[in-house]
Amino acid sequence: MTSAPPPSEPASQPGSEPPDAVREIAAGYAFTGPALDLGAVLLGADAYPRAQVRIPLGVLNRHGLVAGATGTGKTKTLQLIAEQLSAQGVPVFLADIKGDVSGISVPGTPNDRITGRAAEVGQSWTPRGCPAEFYALGGQGTGIPVRATVTSFGPLLLAKVLELNETQEASLGLVFHYADRSGLELYDLKDLTAVISFLTSPEGKAELKGVGGLSAATAGVILRSLTVLDNEGAGAFFGEPEFDTAELLRTAADGRGVVSVLELPAVQNRPRLFSTFLMWLLADLYQELPEVGDLDRPKLVFFFDEAHLLFKGASTSFLESITQTVRLIRSKGVGIFFVTQTPKDVPADVLAQLGNRVQHALRAFTPDDAKALKATVSTFPRSGYDLTEVLTRLGTGEAVVTVLSEKGAPTPVAATRLRAPRSLMGPVGEPALRAAVEASPLAARYRDAIDRESAYEKLTARPAAAPAAGPESVSRSERSERPEQPTREREREREGPGGMLGSLLSSPALKSFARSAGTQLGREITRSLFGTSRRLR
Structure with a gap:
């Protein structure tokens, strides 16, 4: 490419014919298809409107x-x-x-x-x-609100958030592997906390004999990190309905x-x-x-x-x-x-x-x-x-x-x-932003958090379960505010489907479950990219 004019050469005015160096640059951006316009070539202090810089779409x-x-x-x-x-x-x-x-x-x-x-x-x-x-x-x-379930977030990404080392990351992957295999849904942090606590109990240790174990020290590090994360308010990022x-x-x-x-x-x-x-x-x-x-x-x-x-x-x-x-x-x-x-x-x-x-x-x-x-x-x-x-x-x-x-x-x-x-x-401005959010058709779909039966409830219901509540990071104040919805859902399930089919099909919980089940294969792909499957195989 031709070098830029030396300092002794008078600079051309922006409205005049561009110098050779500018024309040569502009020729490299003369695309025939659709493109985005970024601006004009700059030489010294002058911009040349006839020499446009663009990005092909x-x-x-x-x-x-x-x-x-x-x-x-x-x-x-x-x-x-x-x-x-x-x-x-x-x-x-x-x-x-x-x-x-x-x-x-x-x-x-x-x-x-x-x-x-x-x-x-x-x-x-x-x-x-x-x-x-x-x-x-x-x-x-x-x-x-944009949320993700802990299951779909995956062990490798969560390990990055928790700042775990590679040994602790591998142990977290083992926890996810066990939960996936055992049908223990990890929707929010209390679910993950419950599974880790269970796997360090006498009953839970026997579950991992075939695939290795979870040491108490490593479990303690992970649980403490989850406590810090939850106490910072980040627990709200994990849960349902999961963002599509x-x-x-x-x-x-x-x-x-x-x-x-x-x-x-x-x-x-x-x-x-x-x-x-x-x-x-x-x-x-x-x-x-x-x-x-x-x-x-x-x-x-x-x-x-x-x-x-x-x-x-x-x-x-x-x-x-x-x-x-x-x-x-x-x-x-x-x-x-x-x-x-x-x-x-x-x-x-x-x-x-x-x-x-x-x-x-x-x-x-x-x-x-x-x-x-x-x-x-x-x-x-x-x-x-x-x-x-x-x-x-x-x-x-x-x-x-x-x-x-x-x-x-x-x-x-x-x-x-x-x-x-x-x-x-x-x-x-806040008023205009709030009005735009309230007018969105997505607001009703994602605004209200859902707490369905998952690993926490399943482990708590076991007759001989170890302490499933985990450490204080379980966010007891949050659970005390939300027990009514899952209770009502279980009551409706016991009543049977008669007359309830329409409301069930429109339920955000059911939609979230359907997407969760329908993308199980997708989550397995995520495991291969952001999980620990290479270590576990």
Whole structure:
């Protein structure tokens, strides 16, 4: 590629004919098929509206990385890409950690900064919002509650949340194996606690003679970790009705993709749980979706924010599972964008699969910063830019971009001044957010927690059962608030089906059970990807 003009050469004005270096870059982004518009090529301080930087829609299932220091504009880049995907009929998933992504649901407000940016990059800016659904983990927030059963979450993911070592992780896998084999449903944390307590009792120890044992010391570590998790309020994330990840694939009546926004401010003090829960969503999607190969547009684009939390302290088997999922989910029509500060936050095996890159500014204030900057530069193709210089001088809303072309080849590296999102760049406010959630057809389906008969009740009902309540982490206050519903359900079961068929078929508990049973094979696949089946065989 032609080198950028030397400093002594006068810079061309943005409205004039671009210099040769800019035209050569722009030629690499002149795609014939549908594409997302990112912005205009940047050279020095000037942006060139005639030289547009774009991403072909058909390569977004080849995954991507959005990186940059805090305050450089990563969230606005996600918003810009998400609203264009929605307009193209592609559903999007976004995690809202700072609470400022909800504005994607309403039109933006024009101001001098937006109109100025639009003129600089050749954007015809008009305000427009996107169809959106708002979710919250376990209902800790305004959004529609998102829950998972402990069974479907799986031992490997749960071990990551509990920060267990590999020996403890293997023991937890043994507990899951026993529960699966014995018909002991693990819906919430009290179920898992009950099974562990039983397996360390005299009666329970005999159950594991054929497959090894569960030491009291290891069980104690796991139970204490579950206690901490439950005391932090994370127990609300596990239970029923379990969230159906197919909800993330919805489109609106006008054909636009629905943007699913997961509200996360309430779980900032539990970042490991948040990142692992996002991995569960991806694993569940992988189980449920059929193989489709390469499509003209993805079925879903999933933005995995704060990605470094997922990889930090991860075991070898966990990293292998992530790598395998990222590699294989592409053929299911799902694209993943990892969002973090530097590429070194992502393991090399995963980074090698991310074909689309949007790198915002990096700072080099410390020796560690300088090392991270050097590592970042080394991950880009060769270009005419001095990337070490460019990456430290980029302003907010500017980034270095390289993507895959329609033929699958990397495009030229392009310093880019990004377009302004058309939706509101900020939160919509609590009243508007609450109204949107209450108006959603999904609210009634997921709002109320369900406590069906499961491992806890079955073990408690055994005449000679060991203490099934487990440690104080069983959340007694929570159980005292919820016993009426399962009691009434059991009474209705004893009364027989006469006159009750319609209500039973519409019951959230029955629907959740049907999905749980219907996806048993899917859960076994999850066991192979995020479980301990390799150790147990």
